[in-house]
Every structure is written in structure tokens, then in C-alpha cells.
Amino acid sequence: MPHRQLPGLTQSQRDRLAYIELRLRFLGEIRRQDLVTRFSIQSAAATRDLALYKDMAPGNLDYDGSAKSYVLGGAFQPLFDFPRGRVLALLTQGFGDSEPLRQAEWVTYESPSRLAHPEIDTLAAVTRAIHLKCPLKIQYHSISSGRVEREIVPFALIDNGLRWHVRAFDRRTHEFRDFVITRIEDPLVMRQSEVQSCETSDHDIQWTRIVELELVAHPDQPRPEITERDYEMESGVLRIKLRAAAAGYVLRKWSVDCSPDHSLRGPEYRLWLKDHLALYGVKNAVLAPGYVALDAMQSRPTQLKKIVHAGPTQRTQG
Incomplete structure (x- = not known):
């Protein structure tokens, strides 16, 4: 449900706050300059937006002084309810960045829906790991092995038309593989763990x-x-x-x-x-x-x- 203060904001404010939340939740960080560039606003206005978002959701972001950026807070609770299909479009196609309001359609259309979408918190952890270039610890449900703990180094999403996968280096098998995101549980972004050069996309022959x-x-x-x-x-x-x-x-x-x-x-x-x-x-x-x-x-x-x-x-x- 939308936060109780949201209805009192202008649409442009809602757009900027939604952008802050998207960056935090799915990329793990946001800088003041990101707002300045995206919305063509002054630095002072971007600072006010970040302060307003922190006032409305104090557990959602922390300031990292060394990186001079705001990072995902440990007590994150979303203010906006983003449909999963729209989030995937935002992440993979750059189809706008503002809050996805339910508006009347301009023309009648029908599009076949997917049978399954990734769970949004799982997707958020995967995309943060990709953006921050961090390993990801997961519980993965494999047809051959059942539920197994793995450490992967993800670097890209793949849409095969039926399901969403994440392309990653698998530290268990020492191979680059595709992992079905709906089979991932308990993802943990390992920000303090180093990524070896052999685990990056440059060494994935099938990718390059x-x-x-x-x-x-x-x-x-x-x-x-x-x-x-x-x-x-x-x-x-x-x-x-x-x-x-x-x-x-x-x-x-x-x-x-x-x-x-x-x-x-x-x-x-x-x-x-x-x-x-x-x-x-x-x-x-x-x-x-x-x-x-x-x-x-x-x-x-x-x-x-x-x-x-x-x-x-x-x-x-x-």
C-alpha cells in the first residue's frame, strides 16, 4: 500500500521519490547526481528529495561517507508497489523511471501474460548484486540436485520468453550457467566478498x-x-x-x-x-x-x- 504521505505530494515529487526507491531497491545505491541527471534539477532540490524520502522511510537508506552515496538500509520497507512486469521492463528496457500509476489505456490492446514472474525481493537482490559486482549467496532448487546452497557471481539477466534467468559464475561447479530466478531463495548480497577476474563476464566464452x-x-x-x-x-x-x-x-x-x-x-x-x-x-x-x-x-x-x-x-x- 502507498505510504500515507504520498497522496499529498505533487506528481513530480512522487516520480522522484519512486526513482530513489527503484535505485535503492534494485541497484543498492543512489547518488544525488543521479537525481540531478535524471530529472534536470538543481543539487539543492535533489538533496531535499533525498531528505524527504529518508523522513518518510528512515530505514530504507543509509549514507556511505566513503562512497558519497546513499545505500540500501537494513530495515527496507517499500513505499511504492511496483508491478513485477513493469520492474523487469524498467530494468531491461529503460522504459521510463517514474512511479507506475494505473492510468486508462490510450488504445485497446491485449498482450499474452507470463505464467510466472520472479518474486520481487529476490529479483531486487539479484539486480543489486549485478550492479554492485558482488557475489550472491542463494538457496537454489535444482531439478538434478534439489535444494542446494550456492555462491554465484551474477552479471546479467536473460529473458528466454518464458522465464527469467540470471547469468552467473557458479562457484560450486566453477562454470558459467543460467539460473532460473523463481528457483532462488534466501538471496544474500555479499558486499565484502571479492570477485576474481575468472568469475567475470569477460571470461564467459558463451556470453562473449x-x-x-x-x-x-x-x-x-x-x-x-x-x-x-x-x-x-x-x-x-x-x-x-x-x-x-x-x-x-x-x-x-x-x-x-x-x-x-x-x-x-x-x-x-x-x-x-x-x-x-x-x-x-x-x-x-x-x-x-x-x-x-x-x-x-x-x-x-x-x-x-x-x-x-x-x-x-x-x-x-x-
Whole structure:
């Protein structure tokens, strides 16, 4: 529920206080200059806003003299009720920073909703750890191992179209992995723990590698010109660049037939991956519809092997 003093404030004041809370809760800190830059106000006005927020929620922020910034307080209680979907949009798309008021829609629309959103306090801990470049201690529910305590070093959120993941270095397995945020419990930001260089995103090969994929209209779908129009293809090809760590998610979300012989059937398969070999070395390529790893080709028919090893022009004529 909104704080009792909020209705007495102007909308511009509410916007600035909401911005303070967003920065504190999801990034773990805010500086006076952040308000000055975001709202084009004077330093004195930013100081008053921070003082007003502290007066309304004294446990929500503390001043860190060494860093000259305000940091998340140990007794944080939110003043604003931010919808989870909007928070994710704010964090990942920069879609405005003000308080999300419920206003009448300008045009009628309908958008499919997600079946699940991350718990907002868990999400806040994850994003603080990302922003502050800190390890995160968590209880994680794994299908293979059950509930296990882990220490991870998170650096990015990944939306696979169905669930939200956090990309992180896992100190338990010494590997970079994706963790489903809804499976995380009891997150603790470890601000005093150092991060080793080998735990940063620069050393995540699947994250730093960019794969270039060429998608074409599925050869077994009628009216390929409509597919080319829908996806704004140039010369019949849609060229996309993806991080290897996200490639499998994107190909699955868009139902791209990644079989070398475009063998998948169904109206959902409107696109075909032109060059199957472009996914070589992509770990999550196993998520892509129809994908077959090269080492699995030994058990496939001879005709399929010929298709895989044929040139790109030969394959598109199949």
C-alpha cells in the first residue's frame, strides 16, 4: 500500500521519490547526481528529495561517507508497489523511471501474460548484486540436485520468453550457467566478498561469443513471400546476431526449425536456420527445435549427413 504521505505530494515529487526507491531497491545505491541527471534539477532540490524520502522511510537508506552515496538500509520497507512486469521492463528496457500509476489505456490492446514472474525481493537482490559486482549467496532448487546452497557471481539477466534467468559464475561447479530466478531463495548480497577476474563476464566464452545466423522462410511452408514480409527479410534472408548464451532460447521462442533437412512439420515452423553449422559450439543449441549435434550425426542416415556437409546454396534448395 502507498505510504500515507504520498497522496499529498505533487506528481513530480512522487516520480522522484519512486526513482530513489527503484535505485535503492534494485541497484543498492543512489547518488544525488543521479537525481540531478535524471530529472534536470538543481543539487539543492535533489538533496531535499533525498531528505524527504529518508523522513518518510528512515530505514530504507543509509549514507556511505566513503562512497558519497546513499545505500540500501537494513530495515527496507517499500513505499511504492511496483508491478513485477513493469520492474523487469524498467530494468531491461529503460522504459521510463517514474512511479507506475494505473492510468486508462490510450488504445485497446491485449498482450499474452507470463505464467510466472520472479518474486520481487529476490529479483531486487539479484539486480543489486549485478550492479554492485558482488557475489550472491542463494538457496537454489535444482531439478538434478534439489535444494542446494550456492555462491554465484551474477552479471546479467536473460529473458528466454518464458522465464527469467540470471547469468552467473557458479562457484560450486566453477562454470558459467543460467539460473532460473523463481528457483532462488534466501538471496544474500555479499558486499565484502571479492570477485576474481575468472568469475567475470569477460571470461564467459558463451556470453562473449557472438553467433551470426541466417534465417529463411521454411521450405515446406506455402507462400514464402509472406514470411519474408512478416520478418522484413532482405533478399529472402533474415540475418541476426546473438550471444551464444542466448541463441538456443531465441530459436526456441521463435520456433525456428534448426534441423539440417528442414524436417519439422507444423504451422509454427515458418523459419528455417539456413546453416546448421552456425550453432557449432553453442551449448544451449540443444534447446533449438530440431537441432542435431555433429557428434550425433554418426547415427543418422547417410542422406542427412550429405545435407549437413553440403554447401549453404545446396541446402536451401532442399
